[in-house]
Amino acid sequence: MSTGRPKASSRETISEAACELFLERGYERTAVADIAARAGVSRSSFFNYFESKAAILWAGFDARIDELTKRLDDTGLREAVESIASDFTPDALALAFKNADAMQVGDELERDAGLRQARIAAAISQRLRAQGVGALRADVVGAAHAGAVMAAVRQWAQDGAGRRPLSVRLGDALDIARLTLA
Missing domain, CATH: 1.10.10.60 (Homeodomain-like)
Known part of the structure; x- marks a missing residue:
């Protein structure tokens, strides 16, 4: 070795x-x-x-969440959220979502995805509250956008991450979220 x-x-x-x-x-x-x-x-x-075994799967995505959080102060909400998918290429996370059963990582993925979804939702909610949006609306909008992000990542991985850019799948998910919030 x-x-x-x-x-x-x-x-x-x-x-x-x-x-x-x-x-x-x-x-x-x-x-x-x-x-x-x-x-x-x-x-x-x-x-x-890597700080842990789980970080192998999530390191790239965590960096994108950090970037999204920074961009929330400088850009519109949708643009900031869409930045998470910019130039996203298949990685360990996509492989894990696609092969969760074979890797026996399903429970770990779901738990950790929930933590990331909560981070995204909280960042969006905090930004909206700072702009004067009421707490309930800010929390719901944050949760909807965070849910759209994670649903898009899962679906993109399941579809075969190389077939279609994540940005397209995320755009579709954000359109659905927008319709549900109308």
């Missing part, structure tokens, strides 16, 4: 190794040490890139 830097980006290498192992063994039966060994990095190097 080599503990030096792999040829490709260590983050990508670790992510690929984890997904392979999740497909082979299942999520719960794969330890961080197994992932590090498969990726050819030390356990401590693993933690330089």
